[in-house]
Amino acid sequence: MITQRGLRPEDRPLIASLLASVPAFSDEERAVALELVDVQLAQPSADGYRFVLSVCGEASPALAGYLCYGRTPMTRSTYDLYWIATSPEFARLDVARGLVSTMEREIAREGGGLVRVETGSRERHGAVRFYDALQFTRAAVIPDFYEPGDDLLIFTKRVGALRASAAPPEASRAAPAPPESPAPADAPALYDAAFGYRDYVAERDFLLACARRFGARPVQRVLSWACGPARHLEAFAELGVGCAGADGSAAMIAYAERTAAARGAGAGIRFSCAELDERPDVPPVDLSFVSLSAIHQLATPAALERHLRLAASLLLPGGVHVIEATHPADLTPSGVNRTEWTELRGDQSIDARFRIHIERAAPDRVVPVSLEVVCSARRNGGAPRELSSIRQESTWHIPDLAGWRRVAERVPELALVATLGDFNVDVPFEHAAAWRLILVLKRL
Structure with a gap:
């Protein structure tokens, strides 16, 4: 460590x-x-x-x-x-x-x-x-x-001046405004707080840059798959873009609707409860995306193919689908396969630990991952008191680039037009500083 x-x-x-x-x-x-x-x-x-x-x-x-x-x-x-x-x-x-x-x-x-x-x-x-x-x-x-x-x-x-605190070392951007403080047993709020270090405005601008560089239509409507707390969509709504969000968790959808409405963005976002390989009830869009490695919840190439076919069916011609995936090297001993960070929210501390258990990886690049998020009340001179927590283990499929290309080739409606290594359209995956694998697919 x-x-x-x-x-x-x-x-x-x-x-x-x-x-x-x-x-x-x-x-x-x-x-x-x-x-x-x-x-x-x-x-x-x-x-x-x-x-x-x-x-x-x-x-x-x-x-x-x-x-x-x-x-x-x-x-x-x-x-x-x-x-x-x-x-x-x-x-x-x-x-x-x-x-x-x-x-x-x-x-x-x-x-x-x-x-x-x-x-x-x-x-x-x-x-x-x-x-x-x-x-x-x-x-x-x-x-x-x-x-x-x-x-x-x-x-x-x-x-810029800091508006929230303590992002993990891997995050190279300023943190956004803090989300609401998590309440005990409120897993969506705790998840939102733990990942509050993400710069959603900068990532929104990157997604728009992908549409301009690799797509062929103006972005008037977007879809966020596995949208979670819908922070990206709130950033798009600020620009007057029509927004739709899909997530497999009804509790997360309810949380996203509540928090978006509280910040005045709820009227511009349409939510649908659907997994990554299920069709959400939303109209066609110009841009869709899957962020924060959520795509790896689809644990087989067949499930990835189903997702891409669904994404293609909801994209208008010339639209793009962007997938933020884990760097394939992180499935090796030299990769970044464990991360710890802390978010501070007033008198509360949110401690998060994420790990890719590479020692248990299967030959087909299927691997267990674990996430632990603990919200504690901080006390001066005393032991912290745990208020709520998330402790979960799931199975991820982390393809290498060749694996992604094979899946994409089976969906003729989409063309894999770019593989990037950072939230920057000028940084290819082959770049020495690449730390993510971001795939951009265009609807033909």
Whole structure:
């Protein structure tokens, strides 16, 4: 399990060893990186350099990666990302993305600001692709800055003020407004609170970008399969888009109707109780989607095919169907197959643990997964008191890309037009920074 913490004196040799393990760093670069460590250790109360370390293990900790950033002198709310390095041993654990996410969250807690990072144009570190994938903007270029052919690239990213707290390290976007506090035994509200870190507005905009880039019709009506609390639909309703939501849980549908109405979005959303392989009672749409790996509840290729046929039947010609799936590598020991995070809601703490039990995976890529969400009342100096919880285990089918292509080929009404690796239409699945598998299918 990887945890994050600040810099300690005993971390210097760990950082030196990590830097030595990365062949792309020169001796001069390693010396500069360690100089920043020494400056901070000499004056731990100073605010010039801030460190975030990702550490694996407790008894004999291994340093998976670290990041150094700080406020830019003589600016009101600008920050410099000075250094980021990850161990090659943890390459598939998305350590670098988690470090940047933590930095952004800390900046958001301080009111937000502009992040600036400088890097060379040559791909010896993979930095250019990494910052592109994290939706940094290329703000400036100074040709031949480092040497002929190696330009200085200046990337920037605007970080908004935090409106909710404590998203998990894998989430690289600011959290939305908090949902209502969960009540004991209210599983839909607890689920909503646990996944409140999702940036539904940003994901809505990504879905619209998929429709523009890969589809052939304007989006006037959308359908969210396995819609859960319907937060994506609320974001679409803000734009005046007609919305429909389908979910197999009647309790979740009732919760979504209640909360959407409370925020003034209920009139624009039509709900239907239907599983992913059942036809919902909704009119045809221009855009449909399945988010948060819910598609893996369909545990056989035949069930996936049924879902795609239903999606095709509800899409108008030129419309697109977007599936946010788990990265196939997460079914391997080097993948991200367990995650823990905490959401804070006033005097309540929502602790969540998700795990893909890869040790029990079947050859056909069917694997048990477990989710535990516990809402507790926090007490100063005392043990927390559990208020409500979700503890469930289910079976997922996580195809590789070839498996997805085989299923899609059996549905001639749909064409698989894009496979993406992030919530960014410019990041293909083959990208080095890919951490999801997002499939875009077009209705012919």
